[in-house]
Amino acid sequence: MIGTSQVALALLILAAVFTVARAVRPSSSTGDRAVALDMATSVIQCGLFVGAVILGDGILVDIALVLGLLGFLTSVTVARFLERADR
Amino acid sequence: MIVRNITLLVVWVAMWGELNVANVASGVLMIAALSVLFPTDDRRARLAHRVHPLGVLRFGGRLFVDLVVSSWNVAMAVVVPNADRIHTEVFDVALTTTSPLVAVVVSNSITLTPGTMTVDIIETDRGFALRVHALGRAEPVSFREQILELERRVVAAATPVGIPADGARAAIEHNVEPPRDGSAS
Amino acid sequence: MSTVVDIATAALFLIGAALAVIAGVGLHRLGDTRSRMHAATKPATLGVLCCAVGAALQSDSSALVTKLLLAMALQLVTAPVGAHMLARSITRRDEQHPPTTS
Amino acid sequence: MNALLAIPLAVPLVGAAISIIVRRLTVQRVVSFIALATSLAASIAIVATVVIDDSIAVTRLGGWPAPVAITLVADRLSALLLVVAVAMVSLVLAFAIGQRAADERSPFYHPVYLVLCAGIAQAFLAGDLFNLFVAFELLLMASYVLLTLEGTDSQIRSGTTYVVLNVVESTVLLTAIGLIFAATGTVSMADLPARLAELPDGVRSGLNLLLLVAFGIKAAVFPLFFWLPDAYPTAPSSVTAVFAGLLTKVGVYAMLRTETLLFPGGHSTLLLWIAGATMIIGVLGAISHSEMKRILSFHIVSQIGYMVMGIGLGGEAALAATVFYLLHHIPVKTSLFLVQGIIERDTGSTFFRDVGGLARRSGPLAVLFLLPALSLAGLPPFSGFLAKYGLVRAGFDGQSYVIVGVALLASLLTLVSMTKIWTGVFWGDVHPAADAERRGLLRRYPLMSGSAVVLVGGTLAIAALAGPLYAYCVGAGAQLVDPSVYIEAVLRP
Amino acid sequence: MSASLVVLIAVLFGTGTYLLMHRTLTRIVLGVAMLGNGVNVLILATGGRQGEPPIVGREGATDPVPQALVLTAIVIGFAVVAFLLALAWRNWTISGNDAVEDDVEDRLIARAGADGERRSDVHHHEDVDL
Amino acid sequence: MSRRSVILDEADRWLFPVIVMVSVYVTFRGHNAPGGGFAGGLITGCAFVLRFLAGNDLRIRRSVIARPDRLIGAGMLLAVATALSPVLLGDSLLESNIWKLQVPLIGEVKVVSSAIFDLGVYFLVIGVVLAILLALGTDPSEPVLEREAT
């Protein structure tokens, strides 16, 4: 069980690497980067759920909850200001 | 309002993780305080929806299936891309509903369902029109039909009641008192 | 019983993580920003749900389960909102300033 | 005792909270007055306690035992600085109200000013290194806001320099404190000395130096002083006055405290080098400028050098002289800025090209400038001379002849720059733009002049009462030299 | 101590310092934020060993004190960044750029002190994109 | 094209109270699990960010706290007063008390005075976020440049 979770974590790290790569690639547009950050919060949530099981710690779920509730705000903010800023 | 408040109460109790007097009482207090401090005095609040629990469940189940299918589709587009799978297109689809809630739920569901993503909601004189971004080849007619089907399912879960379309929109846009011919919840 | 649950959890975790990886790859493989958002929204959301369910299966307290359910519900509500807003701004911008190159 | 030590930091915060809520000017003024008066009374009571009991006053916040609780500690040094600071802050507030600029322009002046006061009080009383950091942040954030209160072009430009450098200072300080915790497992200043003593030399010296850098920026010593002369001249005089008098001295205080309590005997040669360079470079900066506020700002830097010299010399006599120097310098510097404020209020500028002949227009104002100016330049019989003499003597006692020579040279150069102000502002032709017929300058701004007069009177009183005051400082020096007194007072169950 | 955190600390401090040394206030604020992160990681990483969350009753809990210190530091860091950004905003509304300009009086002294030796004030304006 | 978004509007309508509830939850259980007034206040702040981004009115409909700085002041007052109250009783600043109350239907409720302190923190932080939002959210479509860059 824990072993599989470790594998899952490894996969999540891989996902994170892809996500980060999108965020920092010079060719990315601002939108891309915002998408990547959005995606990063999802990956972190996954990681927190898996981590909650590995560590047997419900506390991490709380963080995941808040992250899920508020993670979209970054995207929305970027979206809101992107139109204007690019004018 | 009732729907919303009950939803909030459920959220509150779920958060504390235990159904007991203390949690319900504090939840009621909490919701009362919220209503006092942040009254939704928008005219929109007068829009009511009748919720059908069975419809909600059916909609939820369908949404889950759609999510799985769409994830699969994206996965295929990513893992084994071909011209059809990575083709993109933008459609405008006019909804029949006049309820913003329904429009929003439809729009969100579209985003979670196979191959589509709402990129804009346009309010027209006749209701809401969605601008949808589609990943993969789609046939326009059936595509629209799919979305209208989705809308029907949403309406079956939460039916807007009592307010004529134009009145509601006028109320939203011009902030005037809407005609009082419907019941408000 | 617990073995079954364990296997289910393991599977859900692996699926969730794999979905996240696919979403991550999609961020690179797909052609334009809006296409990439498909990847970021759908598989990623499903991934989160899978992991949440997996965690819920392992939890021994009802409080944690309800909290996880709440987290899932919120994820379903918020993820499309963020995606939509981004897509909207990109669409509107592209309409105002049609991309000239690439 | 519990209540007494808490008041100077808590009551201004209550006042700040009230005047954030209530924007009515009269209410804000009354609240500020009550809060500061209460603080002042408490501070005086603290000094009385410290002197009468001949002990160190300690309160353990939250009632927890000593190493756990954050303690507020008032030894002679802290108590003295507390009284001086609160008195100064109160007088400058009266001045500011008289200036009719600051608090009428922004409803945030009073709350922020009170927070500044609370921060200063907390910095002097903190018995915990991290709490000291928080106090610094408190007074710094308040100072950022006060410095940019009017949001003018020049305020923003120099405010930016000030804010950024002080933020960097905070970062260094926080790093140092974090690493001190890492090395010792505590941030209580009474708990630290024993644990620090066990550390390897490299670690201890690094931590000490890091703290010195942080406090050095705050105190504006060479080569970390440059933010000060750029930032101070742009703020309203009432703000600059309190900054000039107090903020750098908080840095000096922190240096004094940590160098005596936490790292006794460390880096004294380095400190003397820094002291000498600070004195000379600072006063040369003053000489090079032709605007009163700039010159006075550079003087601050130079004078800090004297205090660092005292810290570097170490020993009871030198530390006593340093404490007396602090006691003298705060009101003197503040009063000079108040005089500057009066001139600026009347003429709109203190550039030498814009003013002149003020001695003829207002003799009393000239006297009001001359007394603290001569004091700052270290001429007898004023307090500045006595402070300087104490340091010189301590330097000779320790056979540190070079630094004494530098100090005396700097003192002469200070005189040069003071005469520059005197000849540029008070002598010469009355500037054509000024209304030469408008005499009775002081009577025109009663509240401003009143606070300046009280303050200058205070500086004279320091000289007159130098005997008992110096004895007090010697007591403070003795407490500083022997950290065990402090440690026992705090850790005593 | 974990080497990966050490490297992270080095990078955060290094990049933070680098960003500070610019004329553009935005970059300076970024540098401040970066340094803030660096200090937070530093305090946590040096203050104790990785472990369980410090909740009463848990075995092998990590030291709570560095966490309390860092929490305070995070808040203060946020306050500072917000204020600096407001300064940048004000700077922008005043001058149309967010460059930190040199002190006027100091430059005058420089000019008087060494006429012609130094180049005159350079005013920097942002090249507007798009 | 409208700058408002129906989706964001609805999200605000439904999520705002949810976020506030989460914040209250996080605040009150902070003493026993991660959270506390600061985190709670920030979460409510995020709710206001959502409301702000949706283009909706940020006001709180009670005049006492109509202005964010009043909220700041109230929170600060609550926190300082809690800290200072033991001093009036001769104890030291921030001395904490634990009261156990019997509430009908609910049973014993433990109230720690530091929780009141935390509540002050909560309100203050909300006020801070609101103040910053209101200030820096000034509509940039009205140019505020005082002098044009030359």
Added chain:
Amino acid sequence: MTALVLAHFVVAVVVLAFTRARPVIGAVIGCVLFATTAVTIAILGIGVDQQRVETWRWIDDLGLQMAFRLDGFAVMMVLIVSVIGALVLAYSIAYFDHDETFVLFVGLFVAFAGSMTGLVLSSDLFTMFVFWELTSVWSFLLIGLNDRSAQARTAALRALLVTGGGGLCLLAGVALFQVLAGTSSFAELAADPPVGTTATVAAILVLVGAFTKSAQFPFHFWLPGAMAAPTPVSAYLHSATMVKAGIVLMARMSPIFGDLDVWRWMVVLSGGTTMILGGVRAMRQVDAKLLLAFSTVSQLGFLTMLVGLGVPGATYAGVAHLVAHAVFKAGLFLGVGVVDHATGTRDIRKLNGLWREMPMVTALMCLAGASMAGLIPLFGFATKEKALVALLDADVGFVGWVALGFVTVGSVLSAAYTVRLLRGLFATKPTTRDSAQEHMAHLHHAPGWLLVGPMASFAVASLAAGLAAGVVGGWLVAAGTSLDLDVASKLALWPGINTALGISVAVVAVGAVVGWRVPVTEPPHHPAVSGERIFQRTFDGLIEGSKRITVVTQSGSLLAYLAVVMSVVAAVLGVAIFTDPGAGFGELVVADSPVQLAVSVVAIVFAFAVVLARDRFVSALLIGGVGFGCAVIFAMFGAPDLALTQVLVETLSIVVFLLVLRQMPRRFAADPTWAPQAIRIAISTAVGVSVAAFAVMVSGARSAPSVGEVYGELSLPEAGGNNIVNVILVDFRGVDTLGEITVLAVAALGVTNLVRMALRNRKPVEDTDSETAQPDRADDAGSADRSSAGGRRP
């Protein structure tokens, strides 16, 4: 005594505060005060067995006290100060007439007299120093009395800085004596003189102080400049009293240190050079007042040699000549003032045949002049004669003969410049150039009795004292005795025919010839090298140099400041690391967990991406990435509270960043190169590496357990919470949190304020009726409504 001194200051304040309208009243009060002082001191001090002593302890811990003693020398000096003061003050009533600065003059004059009285009464070096510096200040203000004149300002400054600098030497000397002997009292120092190199240095420092005050070479140059002051000031401060302070000091100190070789040589070389130099320069002057100034310089050199040599007879002669000089020089100055007042000029080229027009003044001036030249039967003759005798008898070896040489040559010059002065002022001279004729000054109005009276007193006193030299000399024995001298022989009008008399006669004869032969019509001579110029060049160099240094130290560039600060950080840590790396490096592991490693890499990548980003929005997003990375690290580390807070703060930070950045251009401007990129990178790398390395070092050094353990034990039972971090925040370290939220609150107020100010500047019209007006400041929600309602659309 103290009361008398204080009375001066009180009177000064009263005069300045209350006699603005009628300054003459102030002057009269001053004269009364001086007279009272003279009488009181005479009663208290003359013929009294028990010397009056008053001591006021000031700072016991530093051994500082204000100590006065009324010995014979003090009595003599106080009488000089107050009697001359009264006469000069009376004279000034007429001199100033209706000048607006008169009241200021009177106030400062009285204050000066008070300080001078205190100085001469001091029985402690420290006490003397206090008054010493005060006299410098009054002198500064009095020289600058005519502050509109740039020349006066410069002269005042020069005088202040030279005497002030000397004062610092004196201060150092005082402090050294305090350290060496534990006292600065003259009596105690004399009783047990400190010895050794340090003591010698201290004595030299004191001597240098005395030299500056008494205008001894090489500090002599400030005195002639001080003649920019009104004549009464010159007569009183810069000839009769203040410049004698150095002589007084030497008189007090030379019995203690006079037998030091270095002391003697310094005194003789400096005093002798001054005497000659002053005399030579006096011969080059055409302004009578300047001529007198240089003559004063010369005479001060003479006095320095006499008093400083530490030979009892010479000192006694010096004390006597001090009196003689004070009297005749005051008379001469006032006389020049009379001429100036009457003719409007002091230029001896423009004055011709004035003796006809003011014979009375001429006669009086001749009397005073004769005393200066050392003619019998004037007092100056007796004192100079005594000096020559003393020098001839002095048994101090070569240095004594050198002194005698200087005195002889100097006396020739004295006679010469006296002749030049008197001839220039009053005699009928053959005019060589016609053009000069029309510039010739003539008497405008006859001088009144108030002008002539005081001057006549001095002239007559010179004669009377000369005639009664024996009696006066007897009085002066008391002064000599109080200086610890064994006075062997007193003054006498006719000393009998001896070597000294021979020298005197020769000197006067040669001097008279020289004085007559040097033409008075020559333009004033400015020597290529003069102290004045050196001083000015030094001063200008100081100003210029300070500017150059300040340009470097205070560049005004935030960039440079930050570079310095960060370099210092890196440097100090580097020093610490190389001192002793410690054990920390051995305890490094790659990472606590693979996730930690991965997330660290992620955060590092984001950090570099922020550096490379050229787009404002993007950089804000990327720094958010760094923040989220740190949050994950916190969560992994066992710090969920931190992680939660970090996530929230990061989210809000991005929002705030974007709120601000949306208004700016998307792309960063190219940063103008302040320094090569390499330097920036080098500093950054150094900071990063040194901080991290030091962190490793520190982490290996922990020896004691953390206080965190105690918190853990107390948390639940005592503070009622399970979450230790939160309990620490709201309870154990609640005051930190209180401070922290206040910081937050203030920051929010600051942000609001900045925006308010921007909006106010934008809308000045609306501003006047809403923002600044009092009612709006009050508690209406109007401003909040306006700023929050409706219009908030991003």
